[in-house]
Amino acid sequence: MIQPAPAKLNLALHVTGRRADGYHLLDSLVVFARHGDAVEVVPGASALTVDGPFAGDVPVGADNLCLRAARTMGTGARIHLTKNLPVASGIGGGSADAAAVMRALAAQGHALPADPAALGADIPVCLAGQPARMRGVGERLDPVPEVPALPIVLVNPGIPLSTPAVFKALQRRDNSPMPEPDWHDADSLIGWLGKTRNDLQPAAISLAPAISEVLTALEGQGARLSRMSGSGATCFGLFDDADSAARAARALARPDWWVVASELASGPVRGYTSTATV
Ligand SMILES: C[C@](O)(CO)[C@H](O)COP(=O)(O)OP(=O)(O)OC[C@H]1O[C@@H](n2ccc(N)nc2=O)[C@H](O)[C@@H]1O
Numbered sequence: 001m002i003q004p005a006p007a008k009l010n011l012a013l014h015v016t017g018r019r020a021d022g023y024h025l026l027d028s029l030v031v032f033a034r035h036g037d038a039v040e041v042v043p044g045a046s047a048l049t050v051d052g053p054f055a056g057d058v059p060v061g062a063d064n065l066c067l068r069a070a071r072t073m074g075t076g077a078r079i080h081l082t083k084n085l086p087v088a089s090g091i092g093g094g095s096a097d098a099a100a101v102m103r104a105l106a107a108q109g110h111a112l113p114a115d116p117a118a119l120g121a122d123i124p125v126c127l128a129g130q131p132a133r134m135r136g137v138g139e140r141l142d143p144v145p146e147v148p149a150l151p152i153v154l155v156n157p158g159i160p161l162s163t164p165a166v167f168k169a170l171q172r173r174d175n176s177p178m179p180e181p182d183w184h185d186a187d188s189l190i191g192w193l194g195k196t197r198n199d200l201q202p203a204a205i206s207l208a209p210a211i212s213e214v215l216t217a218l219e220g221q222g223a224r225l226s227r228m229s230g231s232g233a234t235c236f237g238l239f240d241d242a243d244s245a246a247r248a249a250r251a252l253a254r255p256d257w258w259v260v261a262s263e264l265a266s267g268p269v270r271g272y273t274s275t276a277t278v
């Protein structure tokens with residue numbers, strides 16, 4: 001069975017403090033896109049094969065998060081990964097892959113790890129696989145009002161960013177938390193998002209100025225809101241309808257940019273509906 005490993009989007013990401021061990025306290029609205037990687041997990045001795053447009057960018061040895069996920073569940077597995085998401089791009093590709101392997105192994109009767117966050121801060125939310133408010137260093141998840149299936153365009157300028165390097169470049173680590181999640185439709189969600197931020201965005205722009213260019217380009221194509229996800233450099237634009245998103249994606253095409261039109265998932269992602277990959 002093929003498990004989707006959808007892209008994680010931090011629609012808002014506030015950095016509210018830092019723990020003694022250096023990890024940052026976060027307050028984030030996390031949702032998933034109907035676009036992402038896919039994994040197939042078959043019982044057997046540990047083995048990994050990878051295909052897809054970004055296959056060349058992932059480590060294929062024991063440190064691949066797919067194999068590490070299986071090891072944390074005390075088993076080997078034959079895993080095939082289709083890598084559709086750019087690597088080190090703020091949309092949690094490795095975490096999504098690990099969570100998808102965990103889900104597949106759980107469906108085969110293996111117990112989920114007691115502490116999934118030990119493999120990465122984004123793993124608990126990727127395992128939950130649906131919109132959530134994520135706090136602590138990533139381990140605390142709370143439900144949010146239903147997220148409408150808004151059309152989105154994702155754009156990555158082709159610059160990988162290291163998550164620790166972006167956290168290190170932060171100017172302030174004691175920012176305000178998000179306002180209480182409160183919306184009931186697309187307009188009120190976009191209004192609520194207008195009161196939030198991605199605190200990592202200025203830090204990431206200082207390392208990769210092309211992110212500003214991406215945000216300006218998304219706005220120029222009529223995005224109602226554009227922002228960077230996670231530690232970057234992927235940015236998302238929210239659109240009114242699927243046609244506008246597809247049109248924007250076509251207009252944003254550049255040889256060095258990865259551009260996808262898709263939509264936000266209101267619940268668990270069981271399949272993909274990306275409308276255009278440029
Ligand atoms: C930025 C986010 O993508 C937002 O969803 C995540 O918090 C990062 O999740 P992740 O990539 O799974 O992160 P991990 O692999 O656990 O950590 C990578 C590095 O990011 C930094 N890190 C991560 C999470 C966190 N709450 N504080 C941090 O300071 C640390 O330097 C850590 O060494």
Ligand SMILES: Nc1ncnc2c1ncn2[C@@H]1O[C@H](COP(=O)(O)OP(=O)(O)OP(=O)(O)O)[C@@H](O)[C@H]1O
Pocket residue numbers: 058059063064065066086087088089090091092093094095097098122161163230231232
């Ligand atoms: N299956 C995998 N897919 C992608 N990267 C992997 C995988 N396994 C290990 N890695 C390593 O993990 C690092 C982070 O990659 P990933 O694509 O998950 O970053 P990210 O999108 O910035 O994540 P986040 O949004 O959680 O910070 C890469 O540098 C890569 O070498």
